Structures are given as C-alpha cells and as structure tokens.
Amino acid sequence: MTISLTINGKRQELDVEPDMPLLWVLRDELGMTGTKFGCGVSACGACTVHVNGEAMRTCALPVEAVADAEITTIEGLNGGGPDLSALQQAWIEHQVPQCGYCQSGMLMAVSSLLAENSNPSDDQIDAAITNICRCGTYPRIRAAIRSLATA
Amino acid sequence: MKPTRRQLLIGGTVVGGGMLLGYATLGSSRPERAQALAAGDGEHFTTTWLKIDPDNKVTVYVPHSEMGQGVHTSMPMMAAEEMEADWDLVQMVQAPADDVWANGPLGKGYILGQTPIPSALTGIVDASFFKIAEFAVGQITGGSTSVRFTGQYGMRVAGAAAKEMLIRAAADKWNVPESELTARLSHVHHEASGKSATFGELAAAAAEYSPPGNPTLKDRKDFTIIGTSRQRYDIPSKVDGTAQYGVDVQRPDLKIAAIRQAPVFGGSVKSFDGSAALAQRGIATVVSTDDGVAVVADNYWRARQALELVEVEFEDGGNGSVSSETIFATFHDNLENGEAQEDVEIGDAVAAMADGGNVVEARYEVPFLAHTCMEPMNCTVEITGDRADVWVGTQDGLTTRNVIAEVAGLAPENVTVNTLMLGGGFGRRGPSASNHLHQATKIAMQVDGPVKLVWSREEDVQHDYYRPAVAAHMSATLDEAGQPTAWVNRYIRKDEPAEASHIPYAVANQSIRYVESPVHVPYGAWRSVAHTQHSFFNESFVDELANAAGKDPFEFRMSLIEDKPRHKAVLAKVGEEAGWGSPLPAGHARGVALQQSFDTIVAQIVEVSIDETGAPKVHKVTCAVDCGPVVTPDGARAQIESGVIYGLTAALYGEITIEDGAVVQENFPDYEAVRLAQTPEIGVHFLHSDAPFGGLGEPGTPCIAPAVANALFTLTGQRVRTLPLMNHDFKAGPRLASAAD
Numbered sequence: 001m002t003i004s005l006t007i008n009g010k011r012q013e014l015d016v017e018p019d020m021p022l023l024w025v026l027r028d029e030l031g032m033t034g035t036k037f038g039c040g041v042s043a044c045g046a047c048t049v050h051v052n053g054e055a056m057r058t059c060a061l062p063v064e065a066v067a068d069a070e071i072t073t074i075e076g077l078n079g080g081g082p083d084l085s086a087l088q089q090a091w092i093e094h095q096v097p098q099c100g101y102c103q104s105g106m107l108m109a110v111s112s113l114l115a116e117n118s119n120p121s122d123d124q125i126d127a128a129i130t131n132i133c134r135c136g137t138y139p140r141i142r143a144a145i146r147s148l149a150t151a
Numbered sequence: 152m153k154p155t156r157r158q159l160l161i162g163g164t165v166v167g168g169g170m171l172l173g174y175a176t177l178g179s180s181r182p183e184r185a186q187a188l189a190a191g192d193g194e195h196f197t198t199t200w201l202k203i204d205p206d207n208k209v210t211v212y213v214p215h216s217e218m219g220q221g222v223h224t225s226m227p228m229m230a231a232e233e234m235e236a237d238w239d240l241v242q243m244v245q246a247p248a249d250d251v252w253a254n255g256p257l258g259k260g261y262i263l264g265q266t267p268i269p270s271a272l273t274g275i276v277d278a279s280f281f282k283i284a285e286f287a288v289g290q291i292t293g294g295s296t297s298v299r300f301t302g303q304y305g306m307r308v309a310g311a312a313a314k315e316m317l318i319r320a321a322a323d324k325w326n327v328p329e330s331e332l333t334a335r336l337s338h339v340h341h342e343a344s345g346k347s348a349t350f351g352e353l354a355a356a357a358a359e360y361s362p363p364g365n366p367t368l369k370d371r372k373d374f375t376i377i378g379t380s381r382q383r384y385d386i387p388s389k390v391d392g393t394a395q396y397g398v399d400v401q402r403p404d405l406k407i408a409a410i411r412q413a414p415v416f417g418g419s420v421k422s423f424d425g426s427a428a429l430a431q432r433g434i435a436t437v438v439s440t441d442d443g444v445a446v447v448a449d450n451y452w453r454a455r456q457a458l459e460l461v462e463v464e465f466e467d468g469g470n471g472s473v474s475s476e477t478i479f480a481t482f483h484d485n486l487e488n489g490e491a492q493e494d495v496e497i498g499d500a501v502a503a504m505a506d507g508g509n510v511v512e513a514r515y516e517v518p519f520l521a522h523t524c525m526e527p528m529n530c531t532v533e534i535t536g537d538r539a540d541v542w543v544g545t546q547d548g549l550t551t552r553n554v555i556a557e558v559a560g561l562a563p564e565n566v567t568v569n570t571l572m573l574g575g576g577f578g579r580r581g582p583s584a585s586n587h588l589h590q591a592t593k594i595a596m597q598v599d600g601p602v603k604l605v606w607s608r609e610e611d612v613q614h615d616y617y618r619p620a621v622a623a624h625m626s627a628t629l630d631e632a633g634q635p636t637a638w639v640n641r642y643i644r645k646d647e648p649a650e651a652s653h654i655p656y657a658v659a660n661q662s663i664r665y666v667e668s669p670v671h672v673p674y675g676a677w678r679s680v681a682h683t684q685h686s687f688f689n690e691s692f693v694d695e696l697a698n699a700a701g702k703d704p705f706e707f708r709m710s711l712i713e714d715k716p717r718h719k720a721v722l723a724k725v726g727e728e729a730g731w732g733s734p735l736p737a738g739h740a741r742g743v744a745l746q747q748s749f750d751t752i753v754a755q756i757v758e759v760s761i762d763e764t765g766a767p768k769v770h771k772v773t774c775a776v777d778c779g780p781v782v783t784p785d786g787a788r789a790q791i792e793s794g795v796i797y798g799l800t801a802a803l804y805g806e807i808t809i810e811d812g813a814v815v816q817e818n819f820p821d822y823e824a825v826r827l828a829q830t831p832e833i834g835v836h837f838l839h840s841d842a843p844f845g846g847l848g849e850p851g852t853p854c855i856a857p858a859v860a861n862a863l864f865t866l867t868g869q870r871v872r873t874l875p876l877m878n879h880d881f882k883a884g885p886r887l888a889s890a891a892d
Contacts, residue, residue: 017432017453024452028407033399034392035573037451038525040609043819046525074392088390095785096384098219098793100389101396101574103526126828132819134525134575135219136796138830140789 003067007032008076018064023047025063026073034074034104038132045131048105050071055112057105074104077111086148087111094144098135106131110145117151162454163314170203170354171315200309201230203317207337207351209236214246215301215383216292216546216574218580219793220848221786224383228303228782232376232689233369235334236350242745245570247548292546293581293676294648295749295846298386298782303844311366313357320356321348337696353730361473371780371841381783385572395545396572398529402601404529406435408594409454410604411461412443412586412614415812416671417468420444428457437461438597442591449603470671470812475620478809479516482622482643482668491641491664494652498660503637509629511699515688519807520618521676521814521822525797526574530591538565540601544573550582558592577797578676584616586673611824613814616675617807619644622690629657633700634710636660642688643668646681654689655718655747656711660691672809678797679849682748683856690744692855695870696720704861705731705756717777718745720838721752725775728836729756736760738885739770742862744854749846751778755795755854757831759862765882767863769799769831772855777838778845787836787847795833796853800825806875 004013005025016025017088026032035058038046049058050072078085085091087107097103106129107115113120113128120128125145133141160167202210211227227243230236314334321339322329324364325346333340340347371377388394413419421465423444425437433453444463448454504510531542532555539559545551548570556563573580591604606614623642630636637660642652645665652663677683697707705726712718722745731741738760745754758771772795781787804823808815816822860871868886 020450020452024450028450028452031401033395033401036525037398037527037605040455041608041818041820041821044525044824048726078391084391091390092382092386095380095386096666097386097389098221098789099525099573099575100219100385100394101572103389104392107390126826129827132525132824132826134523134577134797134800134824136793136825136830137789138796138825139792139833141827142830149745 003063005067005071006069007071008073008080008094009070014063016063019062022049022057022058022061022063022066022071025077026058032073032075036101038105044102044105045109046102046105048108050092050108050112053112053115055109072108074108077107083135085111087114087144090144090148094140094147096137096140096144098137102131102133102135103137106133106141110136112139114148120145154643167692170316170358171839189591200305201234201313203313203350203354205351205354207240207349209234209241209337209350210242211243211306212246213243215297216544216570216573216576216580217245218292218544218546218550218576220297220790221383221385221783222292222297223385224381225782225786226302228376228381229298229306230310233307233366233661234314234350235336236310236627237337237758238376238746240337252337253296258307290373290521291550291582292576293578294680295751295848297842299750299846302782307368308366311368312362315363315366316357316360317350319352319360320353324348324353324356343782373782376786377780377782380783383786394572396404396526396574397531397542398526398574398603398605400531400542400571400603402531402533402542404600406447406449406600406602407451407454408445408447408591408602408604409447409451409458410443410590410606411458411463412610413465413468414613414814415465415470416466416673417470418442418812419466419468421464421466423461423463425461427460427462431457431460436598438594440593442586443590445590445594445604447594447602455607459544467812468671473671473812474810475518475808478620478672479622481622483514483624484644485666485668486622486624488643488669489666491666492645494645494665495661495663497658498637500637500639500660502663503660504626504628504639506628506636508631508636509633509699510626511629511692511695512624512626513690513692513695513870513872514624516622517620517684517687518805518874519620519672519809520683520801520805521612521615521807521816522575522577522579522675522677523608523612523822523824524575524577524579525572525820527608528579528587528606529604530587531601531603532595534559534561534590534595537561539567539592539595541566541568542571543568544571544576544580544582546573546873547582548578548580549586551588554585554588555592558589559596576753577678578680579615584675586614608819612807612816612818615807616673618677618683619646619670619674620672621646621684623684625688627692627696629696629700630860635696635704638662640664640688641666642685647676647832648681648685651681651685652689654693655715655745656708657714658711671812678794679748679852681855682746682849683798683801686744686746686748687852687856687860690746690854691860691870691872694742694857694861694864698864703732704865708743708745717752717840717842718747720840721745721754721775721777724836724838725754725773727758728775728834729758729771731756738866740862740866740885742858742860742865742883744858744861746850746853748850748853749848750843751776751845751847751850753791753850753854755858756772757855757858759859759866761866761881761884765880765884767803767859767876767881769829769859771834772858773833773836774836774846774851774854775836775838776850777842778847778850779840779842781837781839784837787837790847791835791851792833794849795855796825796830797828798852798855799831799859802859802874803829806878833853
C-alpha cells in the first residue's frame with residue numbers, strides 16, 4: 001500500500017505495510033539511521049521523533065497513523081541548516097553523550113519539552129524525559145537542559 | 152641509520168615526506184602486512200601509533216574501541232603530551248582489527264614468546280605491565296586498561312620518542328646541540344638563534360634515526376595536555392544522528408535477519424518449519440544457526456513479524472529444570488559441604504573464631520545481571536569466496552576477526568573487521584561474549600550477499616553473558632574493644648580480578664576461600680567484574696561489624712586502614728566532602744563504602760530516604776577517587792557518574808531470574824533501568840595523588856550497592872543481604888531512634 005509521509009519537510013511516497021512501525025520505515029526503507037532501535041515496546045525512547053512537534057516513540061507506532069503528519073527526525077532537528085541547534089550545541093558544551101546511542105531520542109524528547117515549556121522544573125524534566133541511558137548521562141542532560149532554560 | 156624493524160623497539164619510517172612511529176612487532180611479516188593494509192604507495196610502516204605529516208598534522212592510531220568512555224580522545228592526549236604536539240593539530244584513527252595493532256604487543260612478544268625484555272623497556276616495566284600478556288592475542292577494550300597500559304606504556308613512550316627524534320633532526324639541521332632545543336606546540340625551537348621548524352618539516356629527517364631506546368617521560372608537574380578537559384572527538388557525530396554504530400551499517404543489497412534462540416542455555420534447534428514465514432512479503436530465507444532460527448528479509452520488522460510464524464522445536468540440552476532457586480540452594484550446599492580453595496589465608500582465622508568473642512555471621516547473595524547495552528546485539532557479515540567482511544561494534548576487533556574466521560572456515564587474514572561505534576559495551580561486547588558473531592556468520596554462510604543480524608531486546612535480555620549470581624557465607628569475631636580479630640569468607644566462584652574478594656582492612660586473622668559451583672547460565676564480564684559482588688559482600692559485612700561493635704561505620708573503617716595511606720586519604724576526602732556526621736533532614740540517612748579496583752580507589756557516601764511506596768530514594772552520592780593523575784578531568788568525572796548510575800540500576804532493580812532453565816525477564820519493563828527521575832545528585836572529587844595511572848571505566852560501580860544498603864540499615868534497621876533492593880519492603884520506614892549517622 002502506498003503511504004505518503006512528510007519527513008524533515010520532504011514529502012515522499014512509500015510502498016509499505018500500513019502497520020509497519022515508523023522506526024523501521026525510517027531505518028530500513030529510507031536508510032535514515034539516526035533514529036535508534038532500543039526495545040521495540042516503547043519503553044526506552046531511543047526511537048523518539050517529533051510528530052507535529054510532539055515527541056513520540058516510533059518502534060511500535062504504525063506508519064499509517066502518521067501519514068498526514070509532519071515528522072521530524074534527529075537528521076532534521078537543526079531545521080536542515082548548516083549549524084547545529086542550540087540544544088545540540090548545549091549537548092556538546094556539556095559533553096553529554098557517552099556511547100551516544102540513546103542521544104538521538106533524548107534530544108528529540110528534550111527539544112519537544114523545551115518547545116512546550118521553556119523553563120521546566122526538575123520535576124517537570126523528570127516527568128517528561130523518561131528515556132533510558134545505560135551510560136548514565138542523566139546529570140549532564142539535566143545540566144544541559146538547565147543551561148537552555150529561560151524564565 | 153635505518154630503523155631495524157625486528158628489534159622490537161619503536162621504529163620510525165619515512166612516509167610521504169612525513170614520519171610514522173610505532174612499536175615494531177615480532178616476526179618479519181607484520182610490517183609488510185601493515186603496509187598492505189594501511190599504507191599507500193611508497194609508504195612503509197611498523198605497528199603504528201603516531202604519524203606526522205609534512206603539513207604538521209599528527210595522527211594517533213588508537214587500538215581501542217570507543218564506547219563512550221572517551222578513549223579515542225584520552226589516548227591521543229597521552230601521546231600528544233609527551234610529544235609536545237599542538238592539540239589542535241592532532242587527530243585520531245581507530246586502528247584496524249589486525250594483529251599488527253594488537254594492543255598487548257609487548258606482553259605477547261616478550262613474555263609468551265620467551266623473548267627477553269629489551270633494555271629499552273626495562274625502565275618502564277613493572278609488575279602491572281605483565282598483565283598486558285593476558286590480553287596479548289586480542290585487541291581488547293576492557294578491564295579499565297586503556298590509560299593504565301596502552302596510554303602509559305604505549306602512547307606516552309611513543310610520543311616521547313617522537314619528540315626526541317624530532318629534536319635530533321633539528322639539531323643536525325641547524326648544527327646546534329640538542330640541549331639547546333625545545334619542542335613546543337608542534338614546533339622545535341632554538342631560542343638563541345630564533346630558528347624554529349614544524350614537526351612536519353622535520354619529520355622525514357627524524358624518521359631516519361634509530362628511535363631512542365628509553366625516551367625520557369615528562370614529569371607530571373609539566374603536563375599541559377594531560378589533566379585538562381578536551382572535547383571528545385566522538386561527540387559531535389552523536390548529537391546529529393550521524394554516528395555510525397554497528398546496527399546502522401548500510402550495504403548494497405543488504406539483507407536483515409531476526410533470530411529466535413533456544414530459550415534454555417545450552418539448548419538447540421531440533422526441527423523447524425519456515426514455510427509460513429517464507430510466504431510473507433520481503434522474506435528471503437529461514438535458516439538455522441543450531442542455537443536458533445533466523446528469518447532473513449529486506450527489512451527488520453518484516454523479518455521479526457515472519458519469525459512469529461516459524462514453527463520450531465527446541466532441545467533444552469538437559470538444563471530444562473534448573474531455576475534460580477535450585478542454583479542458590481546448590482550454592483549454599485556447596486559452601487557448607489564443598490571443598491573450599493584457598494584465596495587468602497593470614498594468621499589462623501579458624502582458631503581465632505574458636506576463641507570466642509563477639510561472633511557475627513551473615514549470608515549474602517547477588518543475582519545474575521544482564522548488561523542491556525542500549526544498542527541491541529548485531530553483526531553484519533558478507534562472505535565472498537574465501538574472504539569475509541564484517542561490520543560490528545566490538546570491544547575486541549581482533550578476536551572478533553578470529554572468531555568469525557573460525558566459524559566460517561576462513562583464514563583470519565581473509566577476514567576484515569570494521570569496528571564501528573558501540574552503543575554500550577560494559578563487557579557485553581568483549582572477546583568471549585560472541586554468540587551473536589557466531590550466528591551472524593552462520594547466517595551469512597547460507598545467504599548470498601551481506602546480511603545484518605539484529606537481535607530483539609528480548610533476545611538481548613535472555614541470551615546475554617551474565618554477571619554471575621553468587622553467594623557468600625561471612626563470619627567474623629570482634630574482641631572486647633570491638634575490633635575484628637578474625638574475618639572468614641566462603642564464597643562461590645573465583646572470578647576476575649583475583650583481588651576483588653580481598654579486604655583492605657587490618658584484620659590479623661583472615662580466611663578467604665572459595666568453592667566452585669558451575670551453572671549452565673553463560674558467564675560474562677560485567678562492568679567492574681567480580682568487584683560488584685565482593686564489594687557488596689565485604690562492604691556490607693564490615694558495616695555489620697561496625698554495628699555489632701557499636702561504632703560509627705565511617706570511623707570503624709578508618710581505624711582499620713591505618714597502614715593504607717591511599718585508602719585513608721580517599722575515605723577522609725569523601726567524609727569531608729559529604730559532611731559525614733553533619734545533620735540531615737528527618738527521614739534521611741547516610742551510608743559509606745570503600746573499594747579499590749583496577750588500580751583506583753573509590754569511596755562513596757550516599758544519602759537515602761524511603762519514598763511513600765516504601766522504596767529507597769537515593770538523593771546524593773559523593774565520590775572520592777584516587778586514580779593517580781587524571782588524564783581528562785571532565786571525562787573522568789563522566790566515567791564515575793556513569794559507573795555510579797550503572798551500579799545503582801543493578802542495586803535497585805537488577806535481577807535476572809532463571810525458571811525452567813531459561814531467563815524470565817524480557818525487556819526494560821521487567822528489567823528496569825534508572826532514569827532521570829531516579830538519578831541522584833553526584834559529586835566527584837579526585838585526589839590527584841602521586842600513584843600510577845588507574846582505571847576509570849569501572850571503579851565507579853562497585854561501591855554504590857553497599858553504600859545504599861548501609862544507609863538503608865542506618866535509616867531503617869533492616870540489613871539487606873540480597874539484591875536487588877526492589878525485592879525488599881521498607882514500608883516500615885525510618886526507625887524511631889535517631890536515624891542520624
């Protein structure tokens with residue numbers, strides 16, 4: 001079945017099963033590997049992208065559900081320009097990533113949070129960012145978010 | 152004079168107008184192999200650590216894998232420091248997986264090969280150097296060894312030798328004594344005449360000299376790169392999605408495989424019927440790997456969906472009735488009745504126990520633990536005729552090459568391993584944890600073109616190589632003054648590192664012995680290896696002794712390490728930074744633990760409370776760390792933070808249980824991990840001592856479980872002797888008596 005998707009501003013037609021999760025459309029149909037596979041059950045957040053600006057986990061999200069939506073992946077987080085976003089720069093400034101595998105999903109989740117709430121409290125950060133990082137970069141994630149927060 | 156490649160020293164070689172510098176290795180074939188693998192036309196080299204190009208760029212070949220620990224940055228820093236290179240002109244390359252870049256080259260050549268240690272190295276060889284021999288055949292990134300061994304004995308020495316050769320080249324060029332020359336920021340300067348030249352300009356001439364046998368290393372007080380925080384090379388690609396992990400490999404006509412493995416360890420495929428799967432869209436084939444069945448498709452999800460349709464019958468290999476319960480029952484039986492092998496015997500602990508006094512006894516257990524790297528296991532293999540190409544994230548590219556060659560029946564030199572970023576290692580991607588490599592190879596042997604095997608998270612949780620479940624029977628005697636006179640420990644399984652079960656405390660009579668009690672659950676190295684279990688046993692039990700003696704647990708430890716100045720300094724530091732003994736909010740308490748591992752001493756003090764559900768909440772972790780000099784302070788702090796959180800996940804939630812011979816847990820919902828909301832405030836304080844370089848990837852992990860358990864005892868009066876903490880109910884909350892430590 002043909003499904004049309006708008007990913008990072010680019011509209012494309014794909015012949016895929018409607019129940020294929022968006023993650024595997026991105027990774028194995030389109031070769032966009034920045035979005036990661038971590039658990040397959042929406043528990044870890046490594047596969048997080050933006051759907052109409054909202055952070056969503058994609059490993060169990062049927063592609064047909066996002067056919068009419070604007071999808072943004074880590075590859076489009078900087079808006080397609082040559083420079084990194086302020087969030088990505090803060091990640092470098094705070095030397096956040098270790099193995100880095102979860103960081104695409106982290107960045108997508110955090111950018112969605114900051115778009116909604118430019119100055120989240122610790123409790124709001126804890127509630128919104130439930131992605132797993134096995135390297136334990138959490139203290140730096142919190143510090144990087146704080147450095148961007150504006151009252 | 153041309154370098155003599157066989158002399159096992161550092162050899163310089165002219166390359167494209169620049170210089171290559173490295174350890175020449177045993178045997179005449181290696182330089183030729185290295186040349187064939189990596190050198191361009193007219194280039195020659197030995198095992199290369201450093202390359203200086205005419206344009207003054209320095210390239211450092213790092214024989215270790217990057218898994219977030221920052222080794223791709225710390226290794227070049229150690230070379231650049233001794234070389235006096237301008238950091239902005241330094242770059243790194245991951246050394247290929249070939250034995251010319253084995254990172255235990257010295258140990259293998261000198262120890263296993265019965266070759267005498269050359270005079271050039273005698274000045275830097277010490278006991279720990281010989282440990283390299285254990286890793287000699289591999290290219291391992293593990294055991295917190297990179298800085299301690301490769302950095303200290305490889306990178307620094309190569310950098311210092313390069314500097315001396317460059318200075319000599321300048322001295323000859325300008326006809327001035329070497330003593331009047333200085334190297335600084337990738338230039339050699341002659342102050343008197345004002346002459347200066349770049350390393351790149353001098354490199355070709357420098358390469359003509361025999362490398363110095365025993366180059367002078369810098370005094371620590373003169374370090375300008377070591378001890379500074381440099382931005383990691385690997386981070387920019389990890390914030391924009393471009394970093395390439397093993398699972399991200401793309402090849403023309405790549406197929407993707409999903410696997411279902413025999414649930415019981417040691418089990419195998421008896422029969423399978425893949426016809427229903429084959430009828431699905433995109434499915435290429437269904438094959439057996441002997442220990443599992445794999446569906447090969449054009450898309451992972453299609454393979455995974457079709458796998459559900461494969462009818463398969465597994466054999467259980469005779470282990471189908473084993474459970475955690477039977478395993479622990481056997482442990483305790485063997486500890487009571489089995490023959491205990493000697494680990495430590497000091498004085499006569501048995502006699503001292505018989506003399507009476509205040510006897511304290513306790514039994515401890517820890518469960519199996521999985522690693523759950525964020526990137527599920529995967530490996531891409533393409534077999535073409537008599538050769539194979541492999542793409543994988545591994546902690547040991549060289550062993551990976553040999554494993555795949557053996558499975559495929561190919562000559563190792565016909566196997567090329569491309570080591571990609573690791574989405575977590577923690578020991579899971581080490582040299583002996585290779586089931587996914589075997590499977591990917593077997594699948595590739597049955598498929599045309601490249602095939603990428605990707606495990607589901609469920610397979611990852613259920614087919615890991617696990618931190619072993621073990622148990623210990625501890626006992627000790629206190630004299631009238633409350634000081635321990637005997638320490639007796641009978642534990643299951645001698646594990647690595649050998650010293651993990653030892654205590655730093657001055658107890659005159661010690662009997663530490665172990666009993667082997669084999670299990671069918673695969674064994675694996677798990678961050679800090681045996682230190683996780685022994686630190687929990689020993690540091691909890693010493694707390695029990697303090698309590699039995701009616702003494703403050705911090706002061707009790709202090710009184711037992713009078714003759715251990717490094718331990719004492721670390722413990723004193725953590726006490727000062729955490730404010731041990733200072734008032735706490737109501738319902739909070741502190742706990743302490745101390746552990747030396749991988750040549751680094753760590754003490755941690757935690758602050759805990761009990762939340763409304765009866766679960767422990769860790770608010771704050773203060774760490775004091777003596778790892779000798781700190782190569783990169785920010786990266787070092789990150790490693791300790793990481794070790795604490797990895798250990799906290801295990802302490803709070805970590806438990807793999809066995810039923811009917813197989814793992815019960817499946818995925819993160821039943822094998823949880825600490826997330827942001829559970830992350831404590833972590834303070835890290837380095838001692839910056841005169842001790843040798845210590846490891847940092849693992850030493851942050853061992854203390855956290857006992858420190859939290861000790862704090863919970865102070866808070867609630869409940870002594871935790873089994874992990875994880877989630878199995879304990881603290882609903883009773885803080886005891887009425889003062890919970891202050």
